[in-house]
Amino acid sequence: MDTISAFARRVGLTPSALRFYDDCGVLRPAHVDPDSGYRYYSPEQERDATLLRTLRKAELPLADITTVLTGTPAQARTVLATHARRLRARADAAQAAVETALRLVSGRAHVDSTVGGAELASAIRQVTPAVADSEEFPQLRCVLLECSASDLRLVATDRYRLTVRELVPHAVCGAPARALVPADALVDAAPWALRHDAVRLIIEDTGAHLVAMDTASDEASDTVPLPTHDGDYPDYRALLDALEPFTCRVVTDRSALLEALTASRDPSYVPLHADGDTLHVGGVTVPAVCSRTARLAFDAAVLGPAVEAGVGPDVLLEITADDRPVVVRSADQGSFTTLVMPVRPR
Template sequence: MHSISAFARRVGLTPSALRFYDDCGVLAPARVDPLTGYRYYSDDQVERAVHLRRLRTAGVPLADVTAVLDGSPDRAREVLAAHAARLRSESDAAHAALGALLRDLPPRGPVRARVGGPELASAVRQVVPAAARGGEFPELRCVLVELADTQVRLIATDRYRLAVRELRPLAVDGGPAELLVPADALVTAAAWATRKPEVTIEPGCLNAGGETHALPVAGGTFPAYRDMLRGLDAPVHRVLTGRVALRDALAACASPAVLDIGADELVLGEVTLPAVCSGPVRVAFDPAVLGAALEAGVGPDVLLEIAAPDRPVVVRSADQGSFTTLVMPVALP
């Protein structure tokens, strides 16, 4: 038997917490001295106490703690999965609120973000194809460039595809800031930056070693892409296949391109590609839109995360977690 102090040290709880859990009926001592009222705990209670500490560290309410500790394994999984989903939702909401507050604060001064020139050029090549080529919304013909303490982010969308690329800056002064840059002007600036080891992004220009290149900033309001990302449904199907092979098959495919996905293969027209899939699903795309997303990717493999055949599909690469594309499917024929 262990005294309450010794037991508390062993399981990582405080004596006051053990008294509280005893009063709540969650973890009663093995024996209570009838004369002194001292609580004593046994070795058999160590595992329960450690599980209790971990659950409380994760913020699981006491009402759910007992269901995990005393219920069936299936019930425990259900409770923990619901709590994890609740934490993600609360975290996303807090992150969004803090981000909005930070963006509304006045800048700390002239904003400057220093990044590698070739890295910036690579990001531009990946993101710009997702910008609109025409249409009634001039903001969609631009790339949103976000400058913050920990990252530089480039975002473009034509409403059918959304591309997001993140860069880790070498240094940031001032900010945060958002620059809406016409896509064509950004491509020209990227061609200039690719020959510079480092460039500094400022409102109106790129700077490298005293040389500058114009970076015009447009007016208007870019779509609330963060709301789109937060509103994504959890993927039901994940499909891992060869990026280049799928791209080439799409290039030879008529529209719409229907992907019939099974347990270990992906069928596109007359082409069958090996794939690792979490379940059968059938989804259709404009081959030019999905093909452009694959062309912008990096590495030999591509991961498609599918929530439903009529919901945006996330296109990701195992070799570059800083680049994400959303592609909107089309109606199945």
Template sequence: MISPDLLTIGAFARLVGLTPSALRFYDDCGLLRPREIDPQTGYRYYGHDQRRAAVLLRRTRELDLPLAEVEAVLAGPPERSVEIIRDHAAKLGARAERTARTAAELIAGLEAESRSGTEAEPVAETTVEVAGPELAAAIRQVRSAAEPASAPRGVLFDLGSVESDGSGELAVVADGPAWLAVRTLPAVITGLASARRLPIAAADTEPLTQLARRQDRLTVRFGAGRIGAAAVPPQVVADPDRLILRHEVDLHPSHRAVFADLAPWRSRVIMDRAAASAALPADASVRLVIDHDHVEFHGGSLGPGEAGGPRRVPAVCRGVSLTVAFATEVLAAALSAGLGPDVLLESSGPDRPVLVRSADQGSFTLLIMPQQPLS
């Protein structure tokens, strides 16, 4: 029996200023465990006495403090916590100065962009209304997740469940031979019929992204309706603009089925995203050796004969030690696609897909395939 004094994850999230997805992430990381978990539903419940720790966690994250250092702040003596925060604040100050100089140079060189309009709006059955800038960011994020710029791909719009008031989620999906990226967006869905998936051709993604960037809201029509005897083509409408989408065969996998089939993780690691990116070798492949408090980045071969030796990145590790190999360009793109200072990797084995997430954006999930381990 769950104590009535405990708070649901949603109520506790509102109390401390965190999102439920962030609380789940911090539970997975071992930074902030719920007081109780319902064994039947899996729902998390928190106590009022956990508020201070949660607020401290949130405030340190507002500083973009890496999770490995957040753990030290939460667990260590105040003197050590103050030292960590002061060192990090000094780094932020130096970064802010560089950013201000770069922004001033960019602003000085920017020019206004022209806009164009197109023809009138027809009617379709399944329509999805979303925030334009969020949709543009989602398309760019999933396409850049692990795909070289020389091989552009289309994306998939996939509708999830819809509430009685029409609120629901639009999943923006992109995939390649070694990766699958998904970002979900809140949406208002009307007239939901059989058209729940809309593949977007590669040639349409950039015009669609540009249209979405300059509109607060836009409507995606999945093209299930008809005008007279002619079928309505799928299109994106944002008055006065409209983009008619070309027909594209849906060859994308079901991301829900893929994620549902993943084995439970055996090794979980959280590390600083920038440090991990800097540790990548120039080789075509990279091996990650995950240990209890760090990850070693090796070039094409393991051992003391490696040129320059491996690079070590401090990390918060859970589960078993593991060695897993990736194509360097795949891992590099995966690290750069997420948001926030930290990246979380979950693996069930050296030959199994690796899940990539971040605490700062629970709506984005990336799956990357490792290379076959060398014998």
């Protein structure tokens, strides 16, 4: 066996850290000399010590580390998945604070983000079905445009579903900014954007507008002003961070699922039963790949547009429970995500 100093060098920890972990009951030595009190460690403990060092680097609390080291693999995965969500939430909060500070330092909101015209038109087509129809909440009749150094996000929600589409800009200039733009204005601008290879989205304190770029001269060739709304928008990031790990994943043909939803006798309540290699949609059976069994139900008017807005032949459903949001994705486009609420089981 190794002395505490030799073992510390071997696993990348300090002797004082090993004493602390012993006192906390996280990593006991294999043997303690009854006369001298010297601690000794066996080679079999190297794995736990190395894992302990890695988990501390990931800022996992000691109580959770004990579960990872001594619990079952399933318990360890649950602890690590929960901690990963906690770290993402903390990082998002820090990023939001930095972006706010940047806006305050600059004195005014301004961002100039360049994306492909066809990509922007496609993103508008995908997110606008999730915009609310009701006049009760005017801000929900808008699409949130959120620009940062890494992406341009288009977000829409009617409180029953949430759609997020991420675009990777060709170029970004200025501090992060956001704007609420009425969905009708974006729908009108989509055909215009489709005719141009590159489009700049400019958001300022005074408003927002789209600028078409001439690829030959790299100069502005046309401009479309976008009306903006001043209302508050739901904190969609908090909702995404609060999502629990899915318990069932279903991959099925997008067109077949849409046809089954359309054929339902009661569109307001369409039961779905995932089982093995089939997905039962109302009275229709659709071929599918299901990771496990699940039962829930949807309003076809809510789920249908989310499925239809996808890209590619397949759709992916990530199910947590029959009363929790279901993630709807295109199987081959991870940058487009929709959350859809099931209806209450009958």
